[in-house]
Amino acid sequence: MTDAGLTSTAPADEVRAPAVVKIDGVSKRFVIRKDNSLKERIVTLGRAGRRHREDFWALKDVSIEIPAGQTVALIGHNGSGKSTLLKVIGGIIDPTGGSVARRGRIAALLELGAGFHPDLTGRENVYLNASILGLSREETEAKFDDILAFSGIADFIDTQVKFYSSGMYVRLAFAVAVHTDPDVLLVDEVLAVGDEAFQRKCLDKIRAFQQEGRTIVLVTHSLAQVQELADRAILLNHGEVVADGDPVEAVAAFRNILETRRQSEAAARIAAQGGQLALVREGHVHSATATAVGREPGDEVRPGDDLLISVVVSHEPGIDDWVCAIQIDDTLGAVVYGTTTRRVGVELPHLSTPRRVDFLLKNVAFGGGKYFVHASLMDMAGVHLHDLPQATSFDAPSHPDYVGIVHALPVLSDAGEVVPDSAP
Amino acid sequence: MSETARAQRLSRLAHEELVTVAGEGAAGGTWHAIGEIARHREMLMLLIRRDLKSRYKDSVLGFAWSLVKPIFQLLIYFVIIGHVLGAAANTPNYGVYVFAGLIIYGFFSEIITGSTGSIVGNSGLIKKIYLPREVFPLASVGSAVFNFSMQFVILLAATVLTRAFPISPGLVYLLPSVLLILVYGTAFGLLLAAANVYLRDIQYLVEVVMMLLLWASPIVYPFTMASTQIAKVFGAHSWVQQIYTDNPITLAVLGFRKAMWTSGQALGPAMYPDHLLLRTGVAFVVGVILLVLFQRVFARLQGNFAQEI
Numbered sequence: 256m257t258d259a260g261l262t263s264t265a266p267a268d269e270v271r272a273p274a275v276v277k278i279d280g281v282s283k284r285f286v287i288r289k290d291n292s293l294k295e296r297i298v299t300l301g302r303a304g305r306r307h308r309e310d311f312w313a314l315k316d317v318s319i320e321i322p323a324g325q326t327v328a329l330i331g332h333n334g335s336g337k338s339t340l341l342k343v344i345g346g347i348i349d350p351t352g353g354s355v356a357r358r359g360r361i362a363a364l365l366e367l368g369a370g371f372h373p374d375l376t377g378r379e380n381v382y383l384n385a386s387i388l389g390l391s392r393e394e395t396e397a398k399f400d401d402i403l404a405f406s407g408i409a410d411f412i413d414t415q416v417k418f419y420s421s422g423m424y425v426r427l428a429f430a431v432a433v434h435t436d437p438d439v440l441l442v443d444e445v446l447a448v449g450d451e452a453f454q455r456k457c458l459d460k461i462r463a464f465q466q467e468g469r470t471i472v473l474v475t476h477s478l479a480q481v482q483e484l485a486d487r488a489i490l491l492n493h494g495e496v497v498a499d500g501d502p503v504e505a506v507a508a509f510r511n512i513l514e515t516r517r518q519s520e521a522a523a524r525i526a527a528q529g530g531q532l533a534l535v536r537e538g539h540v541h542s543a544t545a546t547a548v549g550r551e552p553g554d555e556v557r558p559g560d561d562l563l564i565s566v567v568v569s570h571e572p573g574i575d576d577w578v579c580a581i582q583i584d585d586t587l588g589a590v591v592y593g594t595t596t597r598r599v600g601v602e603l604p605h606l607s608t609p610r611r612v613d614f615l616l617k618n619v620a621f622g623g624g625k626y627f628v629h630a631s632l633m634d635m636a637g638v639h640l641h642d643l644p645q646a647t648s649f650d651a652p653s654h655p656d657y658v659g660i661v662h663a664l665p666v667l668s669d670a671g672e673v674v675p676d677s678a679p
Numbered sequence: 680m681s682e683t684a685r686a687q688r689l690s691r692l693a694h695e696e697l698v699t700v701a702g703e704g705a706a707g708g709t710w711h712a713i714g715e716i717a718r719h720r721e722m723l724m725l726l727i728r729r730d731l732k733s734r735y736k737d738s739v740l741g742f743a744w745s746l747v748k749p750i751f752q753l754l755i756y757f758v759i760i761g762h763v764l765g766a767a768a769n770t771p772n773y774g775v776y777v778f779a780g781l782i783i784y785g786f787f788s789e790i791i792t793g794s795t796g797s798i799v800g801n802s803g804l805i806k807k808i809y810l811p812r813e814v815f816p817l818a819s820v821g822s823a824v825f826n827f828s829m830q831f832v833i834l835l836a837a838t839v840l841t842r843a844f845p846i847s848p849g850l851v852y853l854l855p856s857v858l859l860i861l862v863y864g865t866a867f868g869l870l871l872a873a874a875n876v877y878l879r880d881i882q883y884l885v886e887v888v889m890m891l892l893l894w895a896s897p898i899v900y901p902f903t904m905a906s907t908q909i910a911k912v913f914g915a916h917s918w919v920q921q922i923y924t925d926n927p928i929t930l931a932v933l934g935f936r937k938a939m940w941t942s943g944q945a946l947g948p949a950m951y952p953d954h955l956l957l958r959t960g961v962a963f964v965v966g967v968i969l970l971v972l973f974q975r976v977f978a979r980l981q982g983n984f985a986q987e988i
Contacts, residue, residue: 273693285986323692324685342985346700346809349982355701359692361809369807372729374736383729386722387808438692468685 272322273358275439275470276344281353283314283339283494313339314350315494323359323438324468326461328481328502330509331491332516337474338443340491341365344472345441359438359470362388366443368428373417377408380416381431388435398434405456406430426453433460440464442473458484478506478586482658503623503653510586510625538574538640541567541609543581543630545649548615555652558662562616562649566630568641573607576635581614584627585660591626592616595633620662623653709971712978715811723814727821734822742829749830753778753837760899770901772841772942778834780898783935786827787860787928788889793819794868795875795885802988812981813974816872820865827857834939841942849937855959856934862966863927870973873980876987896928902951924952927962934959 287309313336321327329337342348343355345363370387371380381402385395403409406427408419416424442461461484464471475481481488481502488505490498492512498505546552547560556562564581580595596603596612603612627645634640656665716723735741757774760766767773794816798805801815838844875881897905905923913919923929933951952958 272689273695274697275692277697323689343701347806348985349701354699356697356699358695358697363808365807366803370804372733374733375729379729379732383722383725386725387804387810392721438688466685468688 272324274320275323275357275359276319276321276472277356278317278319278340278344279354279356281314281317281340281343281350281355282312283336283343283348284351285311285313287311312494314343316353317491317494317496318353319489319496319499321470321472323470324465325487326465326471326473326485328485328488328505329472329474329491330476330478330481330488330505331497332509332513335491336494337491338365339494341441341443341472341474344439357439360389360436361439361441362432362435362437363441364429364432364443365441367425367432371416371424371428374415376415377412377419377427381412381427384428384431385435388432388437390435402427402430402434405434422450422453429453429457433464437469439470439472442471442475444474444476478509481506507623507625507650507653537571538577538632539569539571540630540632540641540643540646541569543567543628543643543646545628545647547649555650556619556621557652558620560619562619564614564616564628564630564647566612566614566646567609568606568612568630568632569609570606570632570640573605574634574640575605577603577606577640578633578635578637579603579612580631580633582629582631584629586625586627589660591621591660597635621651622657622660622662623651624660625650709974712811712813712974716813716817719811719814722810723817723821726814726818727825730818730822731825745826745829746833749778749782749833752781753833756781756899766899772843772940775834775837775841775843775942776936776940777899778837779936779939780896780932782827782830782834783856783860783931784893784896784898784928785830786823786857787864787931788893789823789826790820790860790864790868791871792882792885792889793823794865795871795882797868798872798876798984799879799882799988805988806985812984813869813977816865816868816977820861820868823864824861838939838941843940843942845939845941847941849939849941851938852934852956852959853938855956855963856931856938859927859931859934859959859963859966862963862970866966866970866973869970869977873977873984876980876984892928895923896926896932898932902929902933906952925958925962927966930955930959930962 317336317340329340331337339348341363342365343350344357345361345365346355346357347363347365368384370384372383375383381399382392382395385398385402386392390398403412406423406429408423408427411419411423416427419427461471465484471484473484485502487500488498488502489496490505490509490512497512498508543564543566544552545556545562545564547554547556548563550556550560566579566581568577568579570577578595578597580593582593583591585591594614626649628647628649629642629644630646631642632640651662654662654664657663731742735744738744740747753774756777757767760777761773770776797815797819798812804810805812805815835844871881871885906920909917909920909923934955937951937955
């Protein structure tokens with residue numbers, strides 16, 4: 256453990272990993288019906304019935320092969336087909352076309368406590384749930400103490416689960432699910448439940464699973480989790496695989512899709528409002544751009560670049576004392592950077608007609624990912640006259656040696672054996 | 680240590696065969712389904728226990744309640760219809776006579792209504808976990824079997840009390856009658872369970888049909904009474920007569936009664952149609968064919984269960 260971690264990066268693959276899931280040209284069509292009762296069906300029988308149906312392709316010709324021991328994240332916006340794909344892998348939904356082949360024991364964790372019956376006690380539910388997930392009675396008995404210990408609800412195991420708090424419910428369900436010894440674990444968003452301590456426990460368990468060579472396919476909206484846990488990410492958009500491979504690149508591609516959608520939605524909203532808001536407000540932030548000096552607009556902002564953020568502002572009746580501010584957020588909404596003209600101490604002239612304020616950020620060092628720039632116009636009291644949230648965005652290139660929002664190259668060396676400081 | 684666990688798992692998986700589970704080339708067929716259910720038999724038992732346990736949840740008497748209802752049913756038919764309305768005058772030991780018919784019919788009715796709602800009622804599981812979906816109707820069948828055996832115990836007690844304990848050659852009809860109901864109940868249960876997913880009206884329709892069938896079978900009235908009436912109106916060998924006599928419910932009710940109601944032997948064989956055992960045998964074979972057929976229909980429809988419920 257001491258220096259092995261430094262010399263070898265990837266675990267030695269003495270055994271060639273066999274494919275555990277093989278999806279070949281899978282398509283899934285949902286028929287959306289608008290008539291659901293016998294009467295309506297009969298009334299709209301035949302040709303008229305066609306008009307009451309609508310086809311929706313949740314998956315279109317998806318082919319994926321997942322080797323054993325890999326952790327794969329399925330990402331995509333809501334309705335992109337990722338949960339459907341997970342259900343097709345799990346055999347819960349039959350595909351309309353194509354085929355799914357698997358080997359090994361599979362456990363689907365699409366919902367914690369699916370199959371828990373409120374009127375049965377925790378103990379009875381453990382046996383029922385374990386059996387549903389494919390464990391025999393003897394196996395459950397052998398693991399019962401472990402399950403109980405992991406769940407941490409020992410005192411309540413013989414209470415009906417309808418009296419459980421939601422946290423207890425989820426803890427027991429997760430405890431059962433992770434003790435079923437699956438070769439392939441399908442996880443859908445369930446890691447987002449429970450308190451922080453429990454979430455950490457779940458993630459630790461997932462990592463232990465990875466170490467043991469289990470295959471994990473997970474659907475999540477937490478892109479940070481994707482980059483942290485997954486070896487591979489598959490990006491789905493409208494039922495098609497758009498990107499498949501390195502999680503960092505797939506996540507970047509996904510963020511671009513989201514950003515495009517956001518921009519078109521925002522444009523539609525402004526058009527719908529007919530620009531009337533601008534008349535009401537006295538101050539106005541027209542636009543903001545972010546470009547690295549010496550690069551084209553839209554290029555990645557590399558560590559060491561000077562980043563030029565230009566904000567165009569105006570004020571209808573005119574204002575003497577004013578402040579222009581910018582803020583840079585990462586995709587999770589956390590503030591990465593912020594500054595104002597007042598903070599820097601710049602004297603600004605009277606503002607009425609549009610003027611441009613340039614913020615030149617020297618020698619930036621952003622970690623890989625997408626960043627959003629917000630621009631604001633304020634008076635000296637700090638009252639926001641006008642904000643332009645997510646006025647623009649830029650990307651920073653990701654680096655294989657680190658994750659996070661700060662660029663700093665790691666240089667590692669083994670400094671030899673040391674004697675730890677002992678307490679005096 | 681974990682590295683070896685990893686290597687072991689990978690080499691074990693490499694020796695396992697890649698099985699096509701869905702889509703083109705997936706294994707199907709009745710045998711495959713039976714194998715799947717057999718592998719999940721432990722879970723099937725747990726599901727039946729869950730059904731039974733949750734039914735009398737939090738009640739002090741618990742399972743005893745499953746006995747209370749049939750006891751009172753027996754008393755009502757014995758006192759009201761038998762003695763107050765005078766049906767017992769023509770039929771010896773009328774209580775046992777009616778109760779035998781009622782519980783065998785109740786067995787069928789419980790299988791059908793239970794299975795019909797079983798898929799929709801377990802939507803939480805079906806949408807989230809893969810299981811052979813046949814287990815849900817089968818669990819309903821299982822809990823119906825349990826209730827039937829409870830009622831059977833009451834029936835036996837009643838025969839002891841009326842000094843008419845059924846030890847007679849008629850007992851050969853007992854098992855065929857019960858099996859007949861089991862086969863037809865399971866067959867139609869599977870079909871209706873699947874159909875109900877796509878058309879929720881089925882479960883209400885089933886309730887009405889069950890009520891009709893109760894009076895369309897010789898349960899409360901004697902078989903000969905209806906049979907002679909039908910012969911008068913449609914003729915002795917008309918198709919109505921055939922359907923009335925050879926439908927599995929009539930056959931099972933008559934067979935079960937022949938086994939359990941010994942007081943009727945004095946009235947002679949006129950109470951029953953000829954060749955009852957042969958008719959039951961033929962109906963059983965037809966029932967098995969229907970069971971296989973309806974299981975195929977169920978297997979066809981089950982692919983879309985998860986998205987329809």
